[in-house]
Amino acid sequence: MEEVTVFQYNLVYNALSFTMATFAAATLFFWLQRSQVGPNYKLALTITGLVTFIAAYHYLRMYQSWTESFEVVNGAIELTGQAYNRAYRYVDWFLTVPLLVIELILVMRLSQSETIKRSVLLGGAAALMILLGYPGEIQDEVGLSRFIWGALSMIPFLYIVYALVSGLSKSISDQPQVVRGLISMARWVIVGSWLFYPVVYFLPFVIPMDSGAAYATVEVGYTIADIIAKAVFGVLIYVIAMRKAEAEGTAATTTAAAR
């Protein structure tokens, strides 16, 4: 990596700390509010909180790794020689990305067999996508290996997009009217926020990405994509669960509208 300015260093530092706080708060929110959604949606909220919990842990580790990689000497940033550990992101995604698609499937409350089938297929594809991307990420240079692993990783990615956009349409139209729009929005939040990751992965083939500015942009970009894919998506799952539980009469609250 080339030189990182104090501004870039602080930007990433603050972004990592901010995101850790966001995920920790989101986890507590999902698990506290889990008591309110009625028994059929508790599993969905348990997993929604697990995703942000795992992410909070990895953002804490990334924050530590970032501060250990650099030191401020006379107002300039110097490398300590300890490399920033990018593997934390892949380890995090390997755990959380399959769980994210399972959240969406669970909150839809499909039949048991369909829930299992879709969870295994979509969750398995999500895990495979991360597994195939990682060997390309750790190549020393931006070359054929990175490209091939990335291209292989795109196969499960495109399968997931296809399954969410096309395969889920029938099931969504069977959902109660009150949540149909929200569930459709949730799958587009997945597709939209996930698109950021392959863009970053393939960007080095187009423009050199070893400047401090590019490095900081990628870190902040991943961070924003993670917040949308996990915390914002999780709040959507929570709202869907509440609305469905209310419609089914199993929510703990009485709706203000029903008064």
Add this chain to the structure above:
Amino acid sequence: MEEVTVFQYNLVYNALSFTMATFAAATLFFWLQRSQVGPNYKLALTITGLVTFIAAYHYLRMYQSWTESFEVVNGAIELTGQAYNRAYRYVDWFLTVPLLVIELILVMRLSQSETIKRSVLLGGAAALMILLGYPGEIQDEVGLSRFIWGALSMIPFLYIVYALVSGLSKSISDQPQVVRGLISMARWVIVGSWLFYPVVYFLPFVIPMDSGAAYATVEVGYTIADIIAKAVFGVLIYVIAMRKAEAEGTAATTTAAAR
């Protein structure tokens, strides 16, 4: 920054530690008592505790950053070269300030559509206010840039004040008699404690603020404003939730008045 005395260093040090303990204790209070308010107010108390949880985290980080910025050498304070990270305050406000106005809206228990509308408008304005203030805060000098960003930040601030003071009056008069005064007080606590922040922001235009005394005053002042805006305000929200739940017959306790 100019010289900080040992007294000033210790004052800020103790204020940051005190506030961290206050927010951690407040968080536990809100979440423990959440079980007592009846289902309709649990979401308000979940979020009240989230605000103080996020603040406790940032005060811990500020405390660490403060102790890493200075060292005591032969009874005098010297800079270590690592700057005190003021961004933690803005990062904290970016998360907590929108949640604070949402607390107030939730405890009022308006209709679902009005709750969503007011949360989005007021929460969005609060986030925008913080976003616009930060670029001015990090300018190297007290000049036109700081002034313009600050002035832009005042637009959403004034909108929030207007919406709380005028826009909420009708809804407050629809609240049960027993909490009308408390809810009105809660909005004035928001307006009053928030006024401190723009005053500090614009003060450097009037008097030089780079002395150790001014620096310590600002840190302690922010700390007091934060305690009022988050913990004291949160206790008000809790009392309102309890009173309303009692009036609706959904509180876990029986009211002393009813015995």
